[in-house]
Amino acid sequence: MPPPKKDVRAAARASKKRPPAFLKNLRGVKNWKEAGAWLEWRDIEDIECITPDQAGVARGKMMPSSKFTSNTSLALPSAVFMTTISGGYPQDRGDFTYPADDGDLKLLPDLSTLSVVPWESDPTAQVICDLVHQDGRSVEFTPRNLLKRVVRAYEERGLRPVVAPEIEFYLVHKNPDPDYPLTPPVGRSGRPIGGGQGYSIAGVNEFDELIDDIYHFSEMQGLEIDTLIHEEGAGQLEINLRHGDPVELADQVFLFKRTIREAALKHDTYATFMAKPIQGQPGSAMHIHQSVVDLASGRNIFSDESGDETDAFRHFIGGMQRHMPSALVMMAPYVNSYRRLTNAASAPVNTNWGYDNRTTAFRIPRSDPSARRVENRIPSSDANPYLALAGSLACGLIGIAEQIEPETPVGKAANEDEIDLPRGLLEAVGLLESDDALQAMLGAPFIATYGAIKKAEFETFMEVISPWEREYLLLNV
Structure with missing residues (x-):
């Protein structure tokens, strides 16, 4: 019977050699092999795969670290990146239309951003992801891709x-x-x-x-x-x-x-x-x-x-x-x-x-x-x-x-x-x-999407009656 497999940390402790330098990186690794070792070294249980939406809010998925390193395909609905700050959806107008099928966009983890989530009680890591279409094309209207453009x-x-x-x-x-x-x-x-x-x-x-x-x-x-x-x-x-x-x-x-x-x-x-x-x-x-x-x-x-x-x-x-x-x-x-x-x-x-x-x-x-x-x-x-x-x-x-x-x-x-x-x-x-x-x-896709979202947010704001209106209009007009 073969000896029990040692994890990365135990192997490093047992060896007289120093552990690879990347294990001590506070932020980022070069490839998936390093990512697996980095997570195991820290006993990471869960990982948050996040990406900024149009408002800069973190959207994504959480999963066990073992699934993250097993070539799991990650995806989010495209409509997630067309929502307003209040969770609503703009109307189709002008150059903006929703995808007919609201198909998935793929999350591609950027391993250079891998880091721990220090406020979580269980050992947790996070990684920022880019968004691509199913055929690998960059999603033009998402914020991180826009800045890269x-x-x-x-x-x-x-x-x-x-x-x-x-x-x-x-x-x-x-x-x-x-x-x-x-x-x-x-x-x-x-x-x-x-x-x-x-x-x-x-x-x-x-x-x-x-x-x-x-x-x-x-x-x-x-x-x-x-x-x-x-x-x-x-x-x-x-x-x-x-x-x-x-x-x-x-x-x-x-x-x-x-x-x-x-x-x-x-x-x-x-x-x-x-x-x-x-x-x-x-x-x-x-x-x-x-x-x-x-x-x-x-x-x-x-x-x-x-x-x-x-x-x-x-x-x-x-x-x-x-x-x-x-x-x-x-x-x-x-x-x-x-x-x-x-x-x-x-x-x-x-x-x-x-x-x-x-x-x-x-x-x-x-x-x-x-x-x-x-x-x-x-x-x-x-x-x-x-x-x-x-x-x-x-x-x-x-x-x-x-x-x-x-x-x-x-x-x-x-x-x-x-x-x-x-x-x-x-x-x-x-x-x-x-x-x-x-x-x-x-790019036109970003302009159309962002403009539609902002117009929808303004219409939502206009539904709210402010204290100023009640103070100065209630009994004076």
Whole structure:
């Protein structure tokens, strides 16, 4: 009788050799053989196969790890990626129609994203998946594939975009009743958190244990936080991520949102990425720092050999200025998003740009020439990171391709000027649908699907009677 088979961990312990280095990877493996060993090394019982929908919500399937590594075919109905944030379905109209058979889309795990799920009680892992049709074609309208499409457009020109997102969010008192306004949480001092705490260390310390869990959960997933600060709002925090590849950074934001929500729930608190969750408090943004590197030389194309600004730098800004209003619905995807984009608030209201000017839409931070970049301050934190990055980078690339000259930089406060961004969801959808350059860059299937979803969400919103209407119209009209 043959000896009993030893598992990977027991074999490694019994051997005098060190275990393969990939077993200790916090995030990602190269192939299925490594994936099987990685899961066994950690005694993983279940694995979540997830992918972002149009809202950035994790959709997918959970299965035993043994099934995951046995060449199991994974699929989800195509309609899952055509639903509204409330779970409804848009009507067939214009260029948008549901597939007649609502056929399955295949999930293809990206093993470079394999990591543990640290908040689960049983040993659990997660992996982000791409979506393809049954014949292997990429599904054009899904968020991760869309961002890959834009990155490929850069590669076809010998370029590589580099990004660094900053994500703001609120911690709020647990509130299961949507009819009541959200309120700031109570910190370790025992008092409700007040506003005006920008960059306050004491403000961060109010949530020491929760933040410790955010760091701990992030470290276990191989996610790297660059800095964490308290923002101006009551209980508003911001996490900055290190710069890198757009798809990888979008993956990190996708996972960070899950992580922060779970850490907050552990402390009986909500974390929300709504753009404007509390009346009278600042909105929450997802600022995106962007630069572009030449693939052949590795040089930042925004600076020449002398360290001066290049035409490509100016044209990137020009593309952002001309096409960002059309891409706004990818940065501000909900009715609530437009409550943030108002005069004299800490958010842009137009497409001005300037040097180290935080009141403009496109800020050029102070930096060495090699780190010259454009910060897009328009996106709100409710945006799907894949779509926000895809839309922002698409605008910049169109500017480079069409050599669009920017307007003169602004050296004064620009957030009290006339608002020249779309003022609402339907206007923003209309601009996206009518922009031929963005349609060519992003593809007609995405434009049609996303536009239909946003129109359906607006109609659902219009069914709700707000407190403002009851207060000012009930007895006065």
